[in-house]
Amino acid sequence: MTAKRPDVSSTVSDLRRRVAAWRAAGERVALIPTMGALHEGHLSLVRLGRTRAHRTVTSIFVNPTQFAPTEDFNTYPRTFDDDLAKLATVGCDLVWAPTATEMYPDGFATRVVPAGAAEGLETDFRPHFFGGVATVCCKLFTQSGADFACFGEKDYQQLCVIRQMVRDLDLPLEILPGATIRESDGLAMSSRNRYLSANERSRAVVIHDVIRAVAEAARDGRHQAVIAEGTAKLSAAGFRTIDYVTVRDAETLKDWDRESGRPGRVLAAAWLGDTRLIDNVAV
């Protein structure tokens, strides 16, 4: 027996018509923004949305504006049929799958430019990234009129940036964060993990081991020493470039002040072969 596949909308007017019908019946709606290539992390966000809303909409859109010309837009995995089958198993009601032209018609020009939480970290290495993410997420929110939007903690800075945008622009929806889902060895699930060779895959979990050790050390204020050790450990495991391993304020993403009593977050990004991995854990 196969679960019913979700319906697919590909125009804003069709999406709005369907959401309006739900709303007229008093139902609330959760949006799960994705770029497809779905894994258990995405499915957990659909389940999270269902705990708060009557209806879930998963958007599948590989957003060109958040890729630099040198990045993997053309090779990013596109597995639409498989995605629909997976979404059927978690009771997703609708897939919002606009074309690039529906999202960015001729003459499109307005940008949402985030700052605050968007400064530093990923922005130092992917300066185009959060502008693209903020603009497309703002559009996804206003297109769908969702009451909730679910984002994984795996992309922790992105979650902070989206929260800041929603607060700053008074967007009338609530952001629901979902815990990072990991493979059995601890590697954070990511659509890009499929780029890893078998040999790289066996070493990828070192990034998680390192940030856990930094978080443990941070409780006693020993994190700087453990960051240095961890960086060496990543290099020894074959990570060719380490973009950052750092402890930040969990909300503002500015430098963490342990004495303040505010929660900290350990964040890391590093390259294993041609694959850039990111991960984070709470202090």
Next chain:
Amino acid sequence: MTAKRPDVSSTVSDLRRRVAAWRAAGERVALIPTMGALHEGHLSLVRLGRTRAHRTVTSIFVNPTQFAPTEDFNTYPRTFDDDLAKLATVGCDLVWAPTATEMYPDGFATRVVPAGAAEGLETDFRPHFFGGVATVCCKLFTQSGADFACFGEKDYQQLCVIRQMVRDLDLPLEILPGATIRESDGLAMSSRNRYLSANERSRAVVIHDVIRAVAEAARDGRHQAVIAEGTAKLSAAGFRTIDYVTVRDAETLKDWDRESGRPGRVLAAAWLGDTRLIDNVAV
């Protein structure tokens, strides 16, 4: 007999509670964004809103982010009591009057950056302007959840920029343009006209005379010659700096191609003493 003054909201939560109550009763809502110092032009926009919506909300907020440090933020006329009395005469239901802190709380950082229609003209002379306008209008729209927003054609490029933003960001509301309201001699009404001395006021209408002559000439393709004559006429009338007198495509604001058959718009901006006047008319 005095008409009932509109209620005043000063927090987003209070505004949303009131609008939600209207919505629950099946009523639609029009927003009229203003910076106060209301004149007949603003009041005509409230009347316009009432032709389409059951309820009208007039926002009064002198938005600091659309003024350059050299501009008139501190001296911009603030006439709140008088504004409420005028709004009572046209049946406005609610005034949305946030404080600067309610609009831009500590840590505010996200900007809406318009392009397309925002390029050139005003942006050449006030490069900060449309970024401030787009961001605050986006917020006013999402704060109020209005179905309609009314903007005067007096600020024609602003109207085009807002339309582009609404289209680009899929904001779920309709922009209603209102015709420019003029004094008996033809001068476009503006809150800044009160800066003019009696002597300046008597010459201010020359800007309207000039753009009407350019529009007339444009029908026969003779506008370049009449722009040159008009510029001389403005100088002779004592306009000290003429920022632009130009004919543009009425929608894109790019150069007007008369042969295309597309509608044109004559736009002008010029300084009379310390007051910058703008005006526009259809070809």
